[in-house]
Amino acid sequence: MKNVKIQIKEExxxxxxxxxxxxxxxxxKQREGTDTYSDLRDKDGLKREYxxxxxxxxxxxxxxxxxxxxxxxxxxEPNMDTVENYKKEYLARFEEVSREQ
Numbered sequence: 001m002k003n004v005k006i007q008i009k010e011e012x013x014x015x016x017x018x019x020x021x022x023x024x025x026x027x028x029k030q031r032e033g034t035d036t037y038s039d040l041r042d043k044d045g046l047k048r049e050y051x052x053x054x055x056x057x058x059x060x061x062x063x064x065x066x067x068x069x070x071x072x073x074x075x076x077e078p079n080m081d082t083v084e085n086y087k088k089e090y091l092a093r094f095e096e097v098s099r100e101q
Contacts, residue, residue: 004093008057015053019046052078056086 022043029035055078058068069078 004090004097007093008090012050012053012057015046015050019043019050022046052082053086056083056090059083060087060090 022039026035026039026043029039055065055068059065072078
């Protein structure tokens, strides 16, 4: 079970690193004047994925949503269906590991 928690944390770290790289790439393309819609879409997709996975992980650990994101602008709320899907995915991993043991 501990390994699954570590795997999830490592996935989030890798996603954050990919997001930083994508941001730098997008900024450099903006400076050159060659940025495209697909670059922006990729960056925003990674950002959304990280946010939802982070919220799911924190909720599974028992943190209240209000503590995770205390201030959220109107219209910028996370998609809780996506968060629930990630929570189910994480719980399935935990159950798989517990069945193996």
